Amino acid sequence: MSDLDQIKSFRESFINDITLEAAAEGQFNEEKFIIKCCEYIEQDGAISEPIFVDHNDVATKIHAYSYNPLERSICIFTSNFIHIGDWEKPQARGEVLKIVERGKRFVERTQRESFFESMEPALSNYKAAEDIKNLIEDSKNKIQQIKIFFITDGLLSERTKGYALGEDGEIMGIPAFVKPYDIRRFYEMDESTQGEEEFEIDFDDLCGGLQALETNLDGLKSYLVVMPGFVLHRIYKEHGQKLLEANVRNFLNFTNKKNQGMRNTLMREPEKFFAYNNGLTVTASGMETKEETNSIKILSLKNMQIVNGGQTTCVIYFSPSERGGENIDLNKVFVQMKLTIVEDKENIEDPETLDEELEKVQTFKANIAHFANSQSPVTAADLMSNSPFHIRMEQAGKRIATPLNSEGLSNYWFYERAKGQWNTLKRNDRNEKRFLKKFPKNQIIKKEDLARYENSWRLKPYDVSKGAAKNLNAFYKEIVNEFRDNENKFRDQFFKDMVSKRIIWKAIETTISKSDWFESGTYLRPFVTTYSFSL
Numbered sequence: 001m002s003d004l005d006q007i008k009s010f011r012e013s014f015i016n017d018i019t020l021e022a023a024a025e026g027q028f029n030e031e032k033f034i035i036k037c038c039e040y041i042e043q044d045g046a047i048s049e050p051i052f053v054d055h056n057d058v059a060t061k062i063h064a065y066s067y068n069p070l071e072r073s074i075c076i077f078t079s080n081f082i083h084i085g086d087w088e089k090p091q092a093r094g095e096v097l098k099i100v101e102r103g104k105r106f107v108e109r110t111q112r113e114s115f116f117e118s119m120e121p122a123l124s125n126y127k128a129a130e131d132i133k134n135l136i137e138d139s140k141n142k143i144q145q146i147k148i149f150f151i152t153d154g155l156l157s158e159r160t161k162g163y164a165l166g167e168d169g170e171i172m173g174i175p176a177f178v179k180p181y182d183i184r185r186f187y188e189m190d191e192s193t194q195g196e197e198e199f200e201i202d203f204d205d206l207c208g209g210l211q212a213l214e215t216n217l218d219g220l221k222s223y224l225v226v227m228p229g230f231v232l233h234r235i236y237k238e239h240g241q242k243l244l245e246a247n248v249r250n251f252l253n254f255t256n257k258k259n260q261g262m263r264n265t266l267m268r269e270p271e272k273f274f275a276y277n278n279g280l281t282v283t284a285s286g287m288e289t290k291e292e293t294n295s296i297k298i299l300s301l302k303n304m305q306i307v308n309g310g311q312t313t314c315v316i317y318f319s320p321s322e323r324g325g326e327n328i329d330l331n332k333v334f335v336q337m338k339l340t341i342v343e344d345k346e347n348i349e350d351p352e353t354l355d356e357e358l359e360k361v362q363t364f365k366a367n368i369a370h371f372a373n374s375q376s377p378v379t380a381a382d383l384m385s386n387s388p389f390h391i392r393m394e395q396a397g398k399r400i401a402t403p404l405n406s407e408g409l410s411n412y413w414f415y416e417r418a419k420g421q422w423n424t425l426k427r428n429d430r431n432e433k434r435f436l437k438k439f440p441k442n443q444i445i446k447k448e449d450l451a452r453y454e455n456s457w458r459l460k461p462y463d464v465s466k467g468a469a470k471n472l473n474a475f476y477k478e479i480v481n482e483f484r485d486n487e488n489k490f491r492d493q494f495f496k497d498m499v500s501k502r503i504i505w506k507a508i509e510t511t512i513s514k515s516d517w518f519e520s521g522t523y524l525r526p527f528v529t530t531y532s533f534s535l
Helices: 003-025 029-043 093-109 113-117 124-137 183-191 203-207 229-244 257-268 270-276 310-321 351-372 380-386 388-399 421-428 432-438 447-457 468-485 492-514 525-534
Strands: 064-068 073-080 145-152 174-181 200-202 210-217 220-228 280-284 286-292 295-302 305-308 334-341 414-416 444-446
Touching: 003 029, 003 183, 003 492, 029 073, 029 145, 029 174, 029 183, 064 124, 073 093, 073 124, 093 124, 093 145, 093 174, 113 124, 174 183, 200 203, 203 229, 203 295, 220 229, 220 295, 229 305, 229 310, 229 334, 257 270, 257 310, 270 334, 305 310, 388 414, 388 468, 388 492, 414 421, 421 432, 444 447, 444 492, 447 468, 447 492, 447 525, 492 525
Parallel strands: 073 145, 145 174, 280 334, 414 444
Antiparallel strands: 064 073, 200 295, 210 220, 210 295, 220 334, 280 305, 286 295
């Protein structure tokens, strides 16, 4: 099957899922398309918790927005949903820019009072404009960049890749970038080993390569590397939180004493940063190198992940833009880096042991993160994927069949304790149709889902309303202690109860969406659902 045929097959399944889910939940196809695409991008680590917007003014139409506090970036979502039409004809960069300009105008007009007067204060577009205006005017947490995501179920021309917006690359003096996502890109994200889009960092282009010493460890490729500060700043600016996907902590800002100390060193003694700082622990799934006398030079890294050193990375990124940091010279800053190559599935030779080997890879990466962070406090929720609780839920999902349906058949609910696990197993199964019958796509339950249902059931809708990440963290802090005190409480019946709560949750969602009183443009369904569920 050709590359285009595979994309076509993926798109048919993708659009079919959207159509069915939209009909079941009382939504428009385009609205469900935006939600689905945002889920892919959020899972990839590029955005966090988008808020959907009903704003149909053609000149300023946007579909969603989000704020990433770690990157201090505003993300705006625009789209061209083709659905039924000539999706195979590549969309030129000029066509994309016409739609992207709408998002740009929305951001700019939040600075006008007349823009707010044209909207109803109770609706989502007013709230979006208000949030964006406040974020831009916040002098304490100054916005570092604005990203306008263009998403489509068609194809884009080869020239249409990520680029700065406009001639000066800014919106109201803030660096602005276009992030295009077409159906090919969503297909590649769906196919990637980790459930994330693969990426590669070209250090040869950035700085002529990284100097490294190879360590002599049996069965491991590990290296000691010197990372220039200006290079770390540039790759974080380009890739953002994706670099920290395996990292266990978010940026704690400059009120944290250690971060304040690092910033002071950058300002006063940048050349001593290498001596004072503990450095980075990094994994990658592949690399390109060049041999040199007594050392090697790393030319590129595939899927680079900073598993320890997220605070250091963010301090180096944010410090120059903070008040008083304008004169920081990152050319004088260097950071020590310990690099381990954790090979991806393409390097696993025996297909018979693929699933087992991939599981070992995930555990190994988790252990690197755990031991690299063991010298300072790490919360229980940080490393939860490999906890006994989540492993038990995963095992229960594979063992407990559903009751027989009207056709006399049963299947299973798939508990996804590691991101992208369902996709990986589906892709590696010799009989994909059989796998889908056994583990239907609409019967996947993620860690975030479990926390949502359980905390609503435990009468804590206020935690659920704080967002998936914060709710999961709050839930896990409790469950880890309960599991330790009485693990027998969390066996098959707990899993069945959890699935029952999922069924009730979905029924409530559907009922709300179809109710005459519910205004879909208010984006309040998740909040109404969790409070209704608790009630």
